[in-house]
Amino acid sequence: MEACASSHYWAREIRALGHDTKMIPASYVKPYDARQKNDAADAAAICEAVTRPAVRSAPVKSLAQQAARVAHRTHELLSRHRVSLINAIRSHMAEFGVIAVAGPQHVGSLIKRISDPATLIP
Known part of the structure; x- marks a missing residue:
């Protein structure tokens, strides 16, 4: 198949x-x-x-192997979404003049800075 x-x-x-x-x-x-x-x-x-001798077949994965792969792919997906969300927050705040250091370790301080709406109003 x-x-x-x-x-x-x-x-x-x-x-x-x-x-x-x-x-x-x-x-x-x-x-x-x-x-x-x-x-x-x-x-x-x-x-x-x-029927071709050069065509290799793929091994059938066990239920445990499939479950592990699902867990890994879900983690990869969530990690990509996390990075996208952090980048979106940084870029939206940059439109208001709030500039933040890149990287997930700095998002906490950015959230603290923007949690007060007065920081966004000039």
Whole structure:
């Protein structure tokens, strides 16, 4: 099967039924894909790709491995959003002439400075 968002789940379910599963990354299937985008064309491309000796398969992740990856990706997402939020606050305050040092360690002092609305009025 082609590796996609739910492929690890389905590979585990199919293995539970006693079948052997093999996941192929989408980048290896794409060269064999026909012009039409439908299930039959996708299945034909997967069958063609799996017969090639150079095409490697992706390992099926266990439930614990998937859960750990979800935790890591969620942390990465929250970290990026935190940086974006800090940068947005700094840039909005700069429009009022309140300049702050860059970095998450300085956001606390910036929040203290702007918590009094009188600091924003000239």
